[in-house]
Amino acid sequence: MTDARHISQDDLALYALQALSPGATAMVREHLSECDACRNDLAALHGDLAMVALSVDQHPLPAGARERFVQKIAGEARVNAPVAKPAEPVVIDRAPRRSRAGWAGWLAAAAAAIFAVALGFQVNHLRQVVDERDNRIAVLEAGRSRAEQVAEVLTAPTAERVLLTAPKTPPAPAGRVVYLPSHGGLILEASNLAPVPDGKTYELWVIPANGSAPIPAGLFRPDAAGNGSVVLPQIPTGVAAKAFGVTLENAEGSKTPTAPILLAGAVAASGE
Numbered sequence: 001m002t003d004a005r006h007i008s009q010d011d012l013a014l015y016a017l018q019a020l021s022p023g024a025t026a027m028v029r030e031h032l033s034e035c036d037a038c039r040n041d042l043a044a045l046h047g048d049l050a051m052v053a054l055s056v057d058q059h060p061l062p063a064g065a066r067e068r069f070v071q072k073i074a075g076e077a078r079v080n081a082p083v084a085k086p087a088e089p090v091v092i093d094r095a096p097r098r099s100r101a102g103w104a105g106w107l108a109a110a111a112a113a114i115f116a117v118a119l120g121f122q123v124n125h126l127r128q129v130v131d132e133r134d135n136r137i138a139v140l141e142a143g144r145s146r147a148e149q150v151a152e153v154l155t156a157p158t159a160e161r162v163l164l165t166a167p168k169t170p171p172a173p174a175g176r177v178v179y180l181p182s183h184g185g186l187i188l189e190a191s192n193l194a195p196v197p198d199g200k201t202y203e204l205w206v207i208p209a210n211g212s213a214p215i216p217a218g219l220f221r222p223d224a225a226g227n228g229s230v231v232l233p234q235i236p237t238g239v240a241a242k243a244f245g246v247t248l249e250n251a252e253g254s255k256t257p258t259a260p261i262l263l264a265g266a267v268a269a270s271g272e
């Protein structure tokens, strides 16, 4: 443990690593309390160990690690023992003693450093794994509960369902035709029509199913409310209609429709 009155570098390293037995630790502590030289050596060792300690988190050593480490150091110390052990004058020979025996202490410190760094990396890695898993679980749980909330709202019998549209959209112009080909009977009722400019009129057209030219079927102008109608215009009887259309024409009417077609409706295919 001590040579002469001082503590060997090996034991100081072990002490710094808290790897000594309780009895040896007490002896070293007692010596340190009254020896500046050994305290300085220990401070130097602590400085080096602190560099290691600062680079990794502090964790208790796993079971058995300390014993294995002490045995390894003890094996090296035994090799150096014949050199280190001879009783020497106390202060004078410290430098040479350190030069021979000291490297075992540095071996110990280096081994401890490597061990601590490796242990630190391992612990950090495990901690990262755990953290990542925790995060993944949290994300999964958050996602599931959100999905459950969505489903709950969508399927609730008491949920109110409202269709939203743009406000104040003017109603679209529309027309309804009733046509009886065998009688040449035709009635149009239209609503929401835009006013016609002066000198203009709406004109209704029958589009024959046989592909011949559109047949003029009456002029009309909407009232102030936008309603207009054509009732029983003079048209041929027996014309099968494919569709009806409304255009804007000059006031006297036209023989052929002028684009665009403002209202149009196809006759439902019924075999008629």
Ligand SMILES: [Zn+2]
Pocket (backbone or CB within 6 Å): 005, 006, 007, 031, 035, 036, 037, 038, 039
């Ligand atoms: Zn001492």
